[in-house]
Every structure is written in structure tokens, then in C-alpha cells.
Amino acid sequence: MTGGTVLAPLAALVIGTILVLLAEAFLQSENKTPLAVISLATLVIAGIFAGLLWGRGAQAFGGLLRWDDAALFLAFLFLAAGAFAILLGMRFLIQQEMNHGEFYGLMLLAVTGLVIMTATVNLLVVFLGLEVFSVSSYALAGLKRRDERSVESAIKYFLIGSFAGAFIVFGLALLYGGARTLDAPALPAAISSSLALAGLALVICGLAFKIALVPFHMVQPDVYEGAPTPVTAFFVVAPKAAGFVVLLRLLIPYAQDGLKKEAVFSFLAGIAVATMILGNFAALRQRNLKRILAYSSIAQAGYMLIAVVAGDPSGLLFYLTNYLFLGIGAFGAMIALGGPGREALDLDDLAGVGRRYPWIGGIFAVILVSLAGFPPTGGFLAKFYVFSAAVRAGHLILALVGVLTSLVSVYYYLRIVVVMFMKEPDQEPAVDTENPAVYLVLLICLYAVLQLGLFPGNIVTLIRQAAASF
Amino acid sequence: MNAPLLSLITFLPLAGAIVLIFIPREEKRRLYVTAMIFAAAALILSLIMAVRFDGGEAGPQWVERSAWIGYGIHYHLGVDGISLYLVLLTTVLVPLVLLASWSSIRDRIKEYLFFMLLLETGIIGVFLSLNMFLFYVFWEAALLPMYFLIGIWGGKRKVYATTKFVLYTMAGSLLMLVGIFVLQSAFAKATGTFSLNIFDLYRLTLSPAAQTWLFLAFGLAFAIKVPLFPFHTWLPDAHVEAPTGASVLLAAVLLKMGAYGFIRFAFPLFPDAVARFAPGLAVLALIGIIYGGLMALIQKDVKALVAYSSVSHMGLILLAIAAWNLESLEGAIVQMLNHGLSTGMLFLCVGLLYERASTRLIAAFGGVSRKMPVFAGLFLIAVLSSIGLPGLNGFVGEILCFFGVFAANQVWAIIAVTTVILAAAYLLGMFQQVCHGPVKNDRVAGFKDLSLRELAVLVPIVVLMFWLGLFPGTLLRKMDATVARYVSLVKNREKIFVEADRTTAAPNLGGRKNAGNAEGQR
Numbered sequence: 001m002t003g004g005t006v007l008a009p010l011a012a013l014v015i016g017t018i019l020v021l022l023a024e025a026f027l028q029s030e031n032k033t034p035l036a037v038i039s040l041a042t043l044v045i046a047g048i049f050a051g052l053l054w055g056r057g058a059q060a061f062g063g064l065l066r067w068d069d070a071a072l073f074l075a076f077l078f079l080a081a082g083a084f085a086i087l088l089g090m091r092f093l094i095q096q097e098m099n100h101g102e103f104y105g106l107m108l109l110a111v112t113g114l115v116i117m118t119a120t121v122n123l124l125v126v127f128l129g130l131e132v133f134s135v136s137s138y139a140l141a142g143l144k145r146r147d148e149r150s151v152e153s154a155i156k157y158f159l160i161g162s163f164a165g166a167f168i169v170f171g172l173a174l175l176y177g178g179a180r181t182l183d184a185p186a187l188p189a190a191i192s193s194s195l196a197l198a199g200l201a202l203v204i205c206g207l208a209f210k211i212a213l214v215p216f217h218m219v220q221p222d223v224y225e226g227a228p229t230p231v232t233a234f235f236v237v238a239p240k241a242a243g244f245v246v247l248l249r250l251l252i253p254y255a256q257d258g259l260k261k262e263a264v265f266s267f268l269a270g271i272a273v274a275t276m277i278l279g280n281f282a283a284l285r286q287r288n289l290k291r292i293l294a295y296s297s298i299a300q301a302g303y304m305l306i307a308v309v310a311g312d313p314s315g316l317l318f319y320l321t322n323y324l325f326l327g328i329g330a331f332g333a334m335i336a337l338g339g340p341g342r343e344a345l346d347l348d349d350l351a352g353v354g355r356r357y358p359w360i361g362g363i364f365a366v367i368l369v370s371l372a373g374f375p376p377t378g379g380f381l382a383k384f385y386v387f388s389a390a391v392r393a394g395h396l397i398l399a400l401v402g403v404l405t406s407l408v409s410v411y412y413y414l415r416i417v418v419v420m421f422m423k424e425p426d427q428e429p430a431v432d433t434e435n436p437a438v439y440l441v442l443l444i445c446l447y448a449v450l451q452l453g454l455f456p457g458n459i460v461t462l463i464r465q466a467a468a469s470f
Numbered sequence: 471m472n473a474p475l476l477s478l479i480t481f482l483p484l485a486g487a488i489v490l491i492f493i494p495r496e497e498k499r500r501l502y503v504t505a506m507i508f509a510a511a512a513l514i515l516s517l518i519m520a521v522r523f524d525g526g527e528a529g530p531q532w533v534e535r536s537a538w539i540g541y542g543i544h545y546h547l548g549v550d551g552i553s554l555y556l557v558l559l560t561t562v563l564v565p566l567v568l569l570a571s572w573s574s575i576r577d578r579i580k581e582y583l584f585f586m587l588l589l590e591t592g593i594i595g596v597f598l599s600l601n602m603f604l605f606y607v608f609w610e611a612a613l614l615p616m617y618f619l620i621g622i623w624g625g626k627r628k629v630y631a632t633t634k635f636v637l638y639t640m641a642g643s644l645l646m647l648v649g650i651f652v653l654q655s656a657f658a659k660a661t662g663t664f665s666l667n668i669f670d671l672y673r674l675t676l677s678p679a680a681q682t683w684l685f686l687a688f689g690l691a692f693a694i695k696v697p698l699f700p701f702h703t704w705l706p707d708a709h710v711e712a713p714t715g716a717s718v719l720l721a722a723v724l725l726k727m728g729a730y731g732f733i734r735f736a737f738p739l740f741p742d743a744v745a746r747f748a749p750g751l752a753v754l755a756l757i758g759i760i761y762g763g764l765m766a767l768i769q770k771d772v773k774a775l776v777a778y779s780s781v782s783h784m785g786l787i788l789l790a791i792a793a794w795n796l797e798s799l800e801g802a803i804v805q806m807l808n809h810g811l812s813t814g815m816l817f818l819c820v821g822l823l824y825e826r827a828s829t830r831l832i833a834a835f836g837g838v839s840r841k842m843p844v845f846a847g848l849f850l851i852a853v854l855s856s857i858g859l860p861g862l863n864g865f866v867g868e869i870l871c872f873f874g875v876f877a878a879n880q881v882w883a884i885i886a887v888t889t890v891i892l893a894a895a896y897l898l899g900m901f902q903q904v905c906h907g908p909v910k911n912d913r914v915a916g917f918k919d920l921s922l923r924e925l926a927v928l929v930p931i932v933v934l935m936f937w938l939g940l941f942p943g944t945l946l947r948k949m950d951a952t953v954a955r956y957v958s959l960v961k962n963r964e965k966i967f968v969e970a971d972r973t974t975a976a977p978n979l980g981g982r983k984n985a986g987n988a989e990g991q992r
Contacts, residue, residue, distance in 0.1 A: 354622075355578065358581070369614065374610050374611075374613075374614060375606065375607035375610045375611055376607050376611055380607070380610070381539070384603075384647075387647070387648070387651055388541065388651040388654060388655070390651075391648070391651035391652055391654075391655045392651075392654075392655045392658065396648070396652070399648050399651060400648055403644035403645065403647055403648055404644065406644060407637065407640050407641055407644055410636065410637065410640050411633070411637060414617070414633065414636060415633075418621060418629050418632075418633070421618065421621065421622055422621040422622055422628065422629050422632075423629075456539060457538075457539070460539070460540070
């Protein structure tokens with residue numbers, strides 16, 4: 001295979017990014033639709049190139065870039081997340097008076113970073129991808145320049161992100177010093193000194209920051225709340241997926257190693273328990289819709305971590321796939337429900353939505369119910385896979401905590417449904433009915449959530465293939 | 471038997487719900503007619519199923535089985551003597567409930583019918599599933615429509631009531647979900663293959679400790695649903711706030727899902743634990759019988775009274791299940807039907823009164839029989855059926871229950887008989903206050919007797935009550951074989967195993983051999 005095709009997906013993304021940024025500079029028009037079109041086309045083209053590589057196990061740069069099926073599957077997820085975020089953003093940016101063309105370029109760059117991050121087993125390359133993503137994500141969070149919250153969000157994200165980056169870099173230094181390699185599969189055999197183990201721990205902590213696991217989650221709700229909603233939708237889905245996959249690549253080699261397994265995995269099990277409990281109970285106390293969903297995304301990370309602890313790659317990939325549609329769908333519904341010009345939504349603002357706008361209310365309800373884990377939606381099947389894997393791996397406690405915190409989550413997810421369908425409004429809900437792009441995204445999410453819950457056969461086949469490469 | 475009869479019965483209502491989406495919300499009549507057509511189609515198919523059902527066969531019939539997700543998860547439906555009549559009860563009641571809702575639901579009719587049909591699919595699926603995963607999916611899927619039915623069309627405290635209902639039910643069923651994972655994992659360890667087929671899982675021998683925990687997990691889910699004392703507190707709230715149609719289905723069929731769960735899953739899966747827990751279960755059931763009856767005596771709201779009477783009656787059903795012999799189990803199943811018919815009808819009657827008076831307080835009525843003689847007559851039949859008057863359906867079920875329980879434990883039986891006395895006291899007392907005496911006030915004076923539509927709702931139930939009361943044999947014949955098999959499944963566990971071993975040849979104690987069966991044709 002020629003080097004050209006191997007690099008094609010990344011090359012497409014980078015070229016697209018440059019095109020969008022140049023077009024923004026030279027295009028004097030206020031209409032940014034051409035930028036959106038170029039970005040979407042870029043994502044589609046990159047997706048096609050990635051599709052051509054499926055099942056071929058292509059490599060480049062002496063194995064530093066590895067397109068195993070897992071990497072490609074994740075690449076599809078990131079491309080989709082980016083495309084959804086752009087669709088959600090097109091009209092939102094205009095309404096929020098922050099119609100900056102940079103949004104599109106930065107979004108492409110963020111996607112590129114995440115793709116690099118997962119398409120390798122070398123931790124240094126992981127770090128490279130992470131930084132590409134991070135730098136663009138700080139700018140994305142602060143895109144709404146005149147809004148204090150958005151700026152605060154950007155600063156907090158930057159601080160915590162640099163912190164995490166520092167953890168990882170320092171960890172890598174120690175690891176390399178102790179183990180003489182940064183290839184994840186080679187690490188278990190190479191790590192002999194406690195110095196290298198400390199390095200590994202630091203890397204894991206750095207990733208935990210990025211995924212927003214308790215206790216590394218502190219500022220994430222503020223970031224999620226302050227960032228523009230389409231960006232938040234991207235943040236809760238894509239970087240989480242990347243972080244988890246890197247974590248899994250790092251830990252899978254250890255799953256065979258009995259002794260070390262105990263220490264690392266019981267540490268992670270503890271974190272999973274803490275994340276599930278704290279995320280769900282914190283969400284219980286919120287009244288602001290965006291904060292509820294922010295904490296919910298932290299809680300969901302706890303469930304995903306169970307899959308890592310249970311050593312079940314296909315369960316994790318299924319959960320991530322499903323959460324792509326749930327996270328995007330939930331924040332997308334928020335955008336539609338906010339109507340023109342409003343971003344911060346209190347629960348009470350939703351009263352009467354179910355009566356006036358049964359379609360959007362209904363779709364949002366399905367997504368919430370799926371987040372809570374009700375069958376026959378994908379959310380249930382995702383939890384089913386993860387919890388049953390935990391029980392099979394002997395982590396009964398994790399499954400128990402998982403279902404009990406799910407019960408807590410039922411309360412706050414359904415509370416949103418209650419307000420939409422069962423409360424009478426003081427004033428008419430302001431729903432944006434003229435945003436076809438958002439509706440398109442919502443319909444796709446609805447379809448995907450039901451498809452994943454009822455007839456997951458095809459996607460499960462793909463996932464099994466992808467999971468085999470871990 | 472080539473047509474997927476059971477799938478059709480299960481999913482016709484769902485298809486109806488989807489069709490409803492595309493009908494404009496202003497066209498009330500078209501919405502109702504569409505919903506009725508699909509509900510009636512399910513009814514007709516289920517009648518065909520009942521008539522052609524072979525009572526001599528103990529195993530499930532019209533079995534449909536196809537691969538679905540993996541990990542032992544199959545799409546697997548079948549009907550046997552236990553589920554047959556519960557399905558029929560559902561398909562009979564739903565069209566009647568829809569008919570009854572014509573005048574009582576004025577707001578958001580489209581959504582109401584949508585959720586009703588969704589609910590029907592969920593309930594039927596619960597009774598027909600032979601795969602634990604599928605069962606759980608339907609079990610939860612039946613929960614949400616009821617959540618909306620109470621939450622949108624309910625009374626003043628509807629949000630509180632419906633949230634309580636969902637959280638209580640979920641608390642139980644989520645623990646059951648973990649139980650399912652444990653079963654799945656235990657089966658995989660024992661045989662090397664995955665199976666959630668209920669008949670495969672019956673063959674699994676678990677350690678007594680594991681059985682104890684699993685029985686508690688499953689038992690809690692079902693006990694909350696039944697509801698067994700002290701897990702019943704959600705029921706009065708839900709009933710009082712729910713609209714009539716939802717109340718009817720809640721009492722008549724949803725509660726049966728709990729009792730059905732005990733019969734189908736909790737008891738036969740964990741026979742060792744049953745030996746330990748059956749007496750405790752019986753005591754709770756007895757407390758429920760008396761407590762429910764006493765609470766019903768002091769209620770001021772007719773609907774709350776009927777709700778507490780449900781707690782009492784379901785206590786008897788559970789007691790009969792705990793006794794676990796042929797008579798008691800058949801009694802329990804028959805009584806489930808009876809309770810569905812009589813309590814369903816009582817709720818319908820209360821709903822008719824409420825539509826006329828906008829109140830349900832017993833004290834607000836009096837002399838109703840003078841203004842509404844036909845209604846009073848039908849109402850009385852429902853009351854008498856609920857008390858268990860010979861000649862009506864209630865009697866057959868109760869007497870079978872008592873026989874069975876008496877054979878198992880005489881003290882239980884003697885205490886349980888109080889249910890009849892209490893029921894007579896609270897139901898007849900209520901009936902007397904509401905219907906007899908002079909016309910109490912102007913409101914009652916303005917009551918109109920039943921319309922043709924309302925008669926069409928009540929008369930079929932009355933006919934069924936007499937039919938079941940006078941000719942119970944037809945009913946029992948079709949369930950004998952299945953029930954006998956389930957009785958021995960718990961009582962004579964070893965024997966079943968020996969037989970099973972012989973049929974599959976190879977004298978092997980579990981282990982690999984079962985593997986072939988698990989994924990093979992059943």
C-alpha cells in the first residue's frame with residue numbers, strides 16, 4: 001500500500017481545515033454557509049477515505065500511525081460528531097451573534113486531533129493528537145467572545161487542559177525513563193521500576209481529566225455550561241470517546257497480567273463508583289438544563305469506565321456509539337428548545353413543550369429515556385452490555401452501583417419529561433421551528449437510538465470487528 | 471401454525487400507535503376508530519389463539535424463536551396455560567377501555583390512544599416472552615406508557631403519583647436486571663454457552679446462597695409490582711390520580727405482571743430459596759389481605775377503596791402462589807382473571823360516576839339507583855363478583871385458592887378467609903351508601919342512566935363474569951397440563967432433571983451437555 005492512501009483521511013482533514021480558514025479570511029460575506037458546506041464535505045471525504053482502509057490494518061511511519069479497525073471506527077465517530085456539531089452550529093452561531101468562521105476550521109482541527117489520538121498505540125503520538133485537539137478546543141469554548149461565561153469556560157478548560165497535559169508529559173517522561181518504550185502493548189513487559197509505574201499512573205490521571213472522571217471532574221460542568229451549546233455537544237461526546245479508547249489501549253495489555261491487574265483495575269473500579277455516584281447525585285440538584293446534562297455526561301462516563309474495568313472493548317465501543325447520538329441529541333434538542341437567542345434554559349422554560357411541539361418534545365423524551373437506560377432504546381442495550389460484562393468479569397458490585405445510580409438518574413431525566421409533558425406553561429415555550437439542520441440531526445439521533453436498541457445486529461458486527469483489534 | 475400469530479397479537483397495537491401518529495389530532499372520531507380497529511384485531515387473533523390452544527400440551531405453543539442480539543438473547547415468544555388467559559384478559563379489556571375513554575378524555579386524545587396501544591403491546595409482550603431479556607424489555611416498555619398516562623391525564627397530584635410509581639417499579643426491576651446478568655453468567659460458566667431461554671435456565675442448578683440472593687432480587691421486583699405489603703404504597707396514589715382507563719389497566723393487568731413473574735420466574739428458577747422464603751411470603755400476603763381490607767373500610771374516596779381492595783385481593787393471589795400446589799396455582803391464575811374483570815369493572819363504574827358528578831367521595835352520593843337503575847344493577851354485579859358470590863366468577867377462583875392454601879397450611883387458609891368477610895363489608899357498605907337511600911342532592915338528581923356506548927363497555931364484562939362463574943371447566947382444562955408441570959418444577963426438582971437427562975441421552979450431570987440444548991431447537 002502506498003503511503004498516500006494511508007495518510008488520506010488525515011490529509012483530507014488538514015487540507016479542509018486550511019481551505020476553511022483561508023476562505024474565512026478572503027470571504028468578506030457575512031454568510032458563512034459556504035464554510036459549513038466545505039467543512040461538511042471535508043468530513044465526508046475523510047470518512048470515505050477512512051472507509052477504504054477498513055479491515056486492512058494499514059500502518060505508516062514505522063507503525064506510529066496505525067489504522068486498525070478500532071481506530072477507523074473511532075474516526076467515524078469523531079467525523080460524525082464533528083458533522084453534527086457543525087449542523088447544530090450553523091444557525092445557532094447567527095442567533096447568538098457569534099458568527100465567526102473560525103468555528104468551522106477549529107472544529108475540523110479538533111476532529112483531526114482526536115483521530116490522531118486514537119490511530120496509534122504510541123503514547124507520544126497520543127499526546128500529539130491530544131494537544132492538537134486541546135488547543136482548538138480552548139478556542140472553541142471561548143468562541144462567544146463577549147459572553148463572560150464562555151470566556152470563563154475557555155480559561156477554565158485551558159487551565160485544566162494544560163494541567164492534564166502536564167500530567168501526561170511528565171508521566172511519559174518517567175515512563176520512557178523506566179521502560180525505554182512508549183508503545184502501549186510493550187509496556188507491561190518493559191515496566192520494571194516503580195518510577196515507570198508512577199509514570200503510568202500520571203498518564204492515567206491526565207486522561208481522567210480529559211474524560212472528566214471523578215475526582216478530576218471539578219471544572220467540567222462549568223466548561224460544558226459556558227461553552228456554546230454545539231461545542232458542548234461535541235465536547236461531551238468526542239473527547240470522552242478518545243480518552244476512553246486510549247485508556248483501553250493502555251490497559252488491555254495488563255488484563256492478561258494477574259498481579260498488576262489487581263492494583264490498576266481496583267483503582268479504576270473505585271473511580272468508576274465515585275463517578276457514577278457523584279455525577280448522578282449532582283445532576284439531581286440542578287435546575288438548569290445544561291448543567292443537568294453536563295453532570296449526566298459525567299455520570300455516563302462512569303458507566304463507560306465499567307466497560308474498561310471489565311475489559312470489554314465491544315461493550316465500550318457500543319456505549320460510545322450510542323452515547324454519540326444521545327449526547328448530540330440531548331444538546332441538539334436544547335438548541336431547538338431554546339428558540340432564537342436563548343441559551344441558558346431552566347427546567348421551567350420547558351413547560352408546555354410536549355403539548356405545543358409534540359415532535360421535538362417526543363424526540364427529546366426518547367433521548368432522555370434512553371439516557372436513563374429504558375428499553376427498547378440503545379441506552380438500555382448499552383447498559384446491558386456493560387453491566388453484564390461486569391458481572392461476568394466478577395465485578396458484581398460495579399453492576400449493582402451501576403443500576404442503583406441509574407435509578408437516581410431516572411428521576412432527573414424523567415423530571416425533564418415531566419416538565420415538558422405534564423406541566424402547564426406560564427408563557428408559551430419559545431421553540432425554534434425554522435432550523436432544518438437541527439431537526440435533521442435530531443431525526444438521525446432518534447433513528448439511531450431506536451435502531452441501536454431494537455436491531456443492533458449490523459453495528460454490533462462492525463463493533464466486534466473493531467474490538468478485535470484491541 | 472405458520473403465521474406468526476403471537477407476534478401479530480403483540481405488535482398489532484404498536485402498529486396502531488404508529489398509524490395514529492399520522493392522523494391529524496383534530497379528527498377525534500378517526501383517531502378512536504383507528505385505535506379500536508387495531509385493538510379489536512388483536513382481540514380477534516387472541517380469541518383464535520385461545521380456541522385453537524391445545525390444553526393437553528404442557529409446553530409453550532405457537533413458539534416463535536429467532537436470533538436477535540447474541541449473548542443468549544433471542545426473540546422468543548410462546549403461549550402456555552399460564553399466559554393464555556392473561557393475554558386474553560388484556561386484549562379484551564383494552565378495546566373496552568378505549569370505548570370507555572370516549573367521553574372521559576377530552577384533552578390530547580391522540581397521545582392518549584397512542585400510549586394506550588403502546589401499553590397493550592408492552593403488557594402482552596411480558597406475558598408471551600420466553601427469553602429473560604425480551605421479558606425485561608417488555609416489562610420496562612410497559613412502564614413508560616403508564617407513566618405518561620398517569621402523568622398527563624391524571625388528577626391534581628399526578629406528577630407525584632406517577633414519579634413514585636416509576637421509581638418504585640424501577641427500583642425493583644433494576645435489581646432484577648442484575649439478577650438476570652448473574653443468571654446469564656452462571657449459565658455461561660456451567661455450560662460454556664449463553665442462554666437466556668427460560669426453559670434452559672430452569673435446568674440450571676444454583677448454590678443455595680446464590681438462589682437466596684437471586685430470589686430476593688427477582689422477588690422484590692415482582693412484589694413491588696403486585697404489590698405485596700409493605701411495598702404497596704405507590705398503588706393507592708397511582709390509582710387515585712390515574713384517569714379511569716389507566717386505572718382499569720393498572721389494576722386489571724399491570725398488577726398481574728408481578729404475580730405472573732412469581733409463577734414464571736421467581737419460583738421455578740430458585741426452588742431451594744422458595745422452600746425458605748415461601749412462609750415469609752405467605753405471611754406478607756396475609757398481612758396484605760387484612761391490611762388492604764381494613765384500609766378499604768375507612769376510605770372516603772370510592773377509587774381509593776377499590777385500590778385498597780386490590781391490595782387485599784392480590785394478597786390472596788400471592789398466598790395461593792406461595793402455597794404452590796395444583797389447586798392453589800390454578801386458583802391463583804383464575805383469580806388473576808377474576809380480579810382483572812371485577813376490579814376493572816369497578817374502576818369503570820367509578821369512572822362513570824365521576825364523569826357525572828366530578829367527585830368520587832362516597833358521601834357525595836346516595837340514591838343513585840333511583841336515577842340510574844341499569845347502572846346500579848351492573849355495579850352490584852361487579853361488587854358481588856369481587857366479593858366472590860357463587861355463580862359469578864369470583865367464587866371459583868377464591869374457592870380454588872382456599873382449597874389449595876388449606877392443603878398447604880390450614881392456619882393460612884383460615885386467616886385468608888377474612889378476605890371474603892372484609893370484602894363484603896367494605897364493598898357492600900360502599901354500594902349501599904352510593905346507590906341506596908333517598909336521592910341525596912341535586913347533583914345526583916341530575917344523573918342520566920347509561921348510554922348505549924357505556925352499556926357496550928360494561929355488558930361484555932358482565933357476560934364474562936357469568937360465563938366464568940357458571941362454566942369454569944373450559945377455563946381450567948386448558949391450563950391443567952402447564953400448571954401441573956410448573957408445580958412439579960418446584961416441588962420435584964430432581965425428577966425433572968432425571969427425565970431431562972434421559973430425553974437427551976448421555977448420562978451426564980449438567981455441564982457441557984446442556985450446551986447443545988441451549989442453542990439448539992427448543
